[in-house]
Amino acid sequence: MAGLTYVLEHRAVQYRRTFRSSVFTSFLSPLLFLTAMGIGLGGYVDRSGGAALGGLTYLQFLAPGLLAATVMQSAAFEATFPIIGGLNWQRTFHAMYATPLSPRDIALGNLVWTALRLAMISSVFTLVVIAFGAAHSPLVVVGIPIAVLTGMSFAAPISAFSATQRTPNRFNVIFRFGITPLFLFSGTFFPIESLPSFIQPIAWLSPLWHGVDLTRGLVLGTFSQNPGLMLAHIVVLIAITIVGTWATVVTVERRLIRG
Amino acid sequence: MTDRPPMSDSALIRARGLTKRFGAFTAVDAVDFEVAKGESFGFLGPNGAGKTSTMRMIGCVSPISGGTLTVLDQDPTTQGPSIRSRIGVVPQQDSLDTELTVRENLVLYGRYFGLSRAECGRRADELLEFAQLTERQNDEVEPLSGGMKRRLTIARALINEPDLLLLDEPTTGLDPQARHLLWDRLYRLKQRGVTLVLTTHYMDEAEQLCDRLVVMDKAKIVAEGSPRQLIDRYSTKEVTELRFPAGVQESLDGQLDGLADRIERLADRVLLYADDGEAVAVAAHERGLQPETVLVRRSTLEDVFLRLTGRSLIE
Numbered sequence: 035m036a037g038l039t040y041v042l043e044h045r046a047v048q049y050r051r052t053f054r055s056s057v058f059t060s061f062l063s064p065l066l067f068l069t070a071m072g073i074g075l076g077g078y079v080d081r082s083g084g085a086a087l088g089g090l091t092y093l094q095f096l097a098p099g100l101l102a103a104t105v106m107q108s109a110a111f112e113a114t115f116p117i118i119g120g121l122n123w124q125r126t127f128h129a130m131y132a133t134p135l136s137p138r139d140i141a142l143g144n145l146v147w148t149a150l151r152l153a154m155i156s157s158v159f160t161l162v163v164i165a166f167g168a169a170h171s172p173l174v175v176v177g178i179p180i181a182v183l184t185g186m187s188f189a190a191p192i193s194a195f196s197a198t199q200r201t202p203n204r205f206n207v208i209f210r211f212g213i214t215p216l217f218l219f220s221g222t223f224f225p226i227e228s229l230p231s232f233i234q235p236i237a238w239l240s241p242l243w244h245g246v247d248l249t250r251g252l253v254l255g256t257f258s259q260n261p262g263l264m265l266a267h268i269v270v271l272i273a274i275t276i277v278g279t280w281a282t283v284v285t286v287e288r289r290l291i292r293g
Numbered sequence: 294m295t296d297r298p299p300m301s302d303s304a305l306i307r308a309r310g311l312t313k314r315f316g317a318f319t320a321v322d323a324v325d326f327e328v329a330k331g332e333s334f335g336f337l338g339p340n341g342a343g344k345t346s347t348m349r350m351i352g353c354v355s356p357i358s359g360g361t362l363t364v365l366d367q368d369p370t371t372q373g374p375s376i377r378s379r380i381g382v383v384p385q386q387d388s389l390d391t392e393l394t395v396r397e398n399l400v401l402y403g404r405y406f407g408l409s410r411a412e413c414g415r416r417a418d419e420l421l422e423f424a425q426l427t428e429r430q431n432d433e434v435e436p437l438s439g440g441m442k443r444r445l446t447i448a449r450a451l452i453n454e455p456d457l458l459l460l461d462e463p464t465t466g467l468d469p470q471a472r473h474l475l476w477d478r479l480y481r482l483k484q485r486g487v488t489l490v491l492t493t494h495y496m497d498e499a500e501q502l503c504d505r506l507v508v509m510d511k512a513k514i515v516a517e518g519s520p521r522q523l524i525d526r527y528s529t530k531e532v533t534e535l536r537f538p539a540g541v542q543e544s545l546d547g548q549l550d551g552l553a554d555r556i557e558r559l560a561d562r563v564l565l566y567a568d569d570g571e572a573v574a575v576a577a578h579e580r581g582l583q584p585e586t587v588l589v590r591r592s593t594l595e596d597v598f599l600r601l602t603g604r605s606l607i608e
Contacts, residue, residue: 036407040405043404044390044401044404048392051392051393124388124389124390124392125387126388126390128354128384128388129389129390129402129449131354132352132354132377132384133377133402133405133453134405134407135374135405136374290354291356293345293349293355
């Protein structure tokens, strides 16, 4: 456990160097998206009647989903380049392994750091949502831990994969054919019921859809309409995170031992 | 090796039949060796001889496949973290955090050993001085020269005041000036009584730094002793190198026979082994041989390696 905190400390010192630009980006991204999609596009959507959105304004509908989707993107980034860098480029994970730190400390330390980063990003995002007046109720804050959980359900399995790679070539595939389609088709920008019925089951497979639907349910207070589904969302996200974390410990250890 | 040295109590590392396999490939094949406290011990051999695999087993980051290994009286299989807390490792490939400063690299590394921040800072000051990096302490690592990065890596490996320092090819890829500066630092450590274990494929490095060494080739140890002992045992006092114009060496046939105790023909020159190299050069001249250049020199570990394996260290 102590070992894990030293890995966190290392990541925190690294982060200090990019802190300012990182926080700025965390503000800018929701600002741009909520302005363009929420207010710009939302103006049209709201004018044509919001029956499909359950009486919400488009901005209110969009904000929780966009939170989960943004955190997913950051999670995917944190789970790819820092992992391959530590194992292949800078080899800092190998340097850590030459000390009393264990591969498990190194793997878990990086995942915990990712969770902390996602919590920061979610918090900033939520502040922006509140500033936009898009918060439907004080429940908006419960969106933060749920978004982090959603992000970790991506970060954990992707980290496990990253630890098996020697070059970043396949990361493009993850981003292009995984992250981007999920961002668009997991109910972030429109209810998945708008999709042709044969595509909808694909959305159910997406951890992001579980995250978006859950965040929306909790933030908008609609979870009581279908508590069973909400519970299922949580179980799915936690299960993926646990399996992914275990897999990361295994693949990082294997890679460190191989040298 | 047939004669096994007796186990000594003061040995920091003991290996018996130590083996490392990767699938069907045997990287280290049943080697025996011991490293005593305060000694500088080297593994000399070409790339792929099994040196790095041996070092990684000693460093407790690669499980052994066979035989027994004891490091600091502990078992690497079960007490890896405890052993790693007492050794320093300079890996073959740099593993510095290049985005952080020189000083941050030292302090963070000390933290991995559970040292307090104040203690890490105090040791970092001393080590920066030792590594001659005090003036660069607040610079990022990336723009540093290769030699500076190596010195920082050595300083980093000393932050836990290790009982044993492992150096895997410490000067590979450095220019001569940087190498000499590094050797000087390592020599100081040796004088302070730090136990050094290093691998190298440079025979001059082995001669400079090692009290005792083993020659490794194709996963096995083929000879063991001090540099002087190895040269005495496997080579002559002097070597006469004859370099002939292109095409001439192939047509010499038996003209060199009997000139020296032993003759080695390399691609670009002929090596004549005898205790009096000058006499060999004179005798060659008397036979009417007309080499382009003649060089008489003392035998080195390179000659030992050539004798033992029939190949050069660096190919």
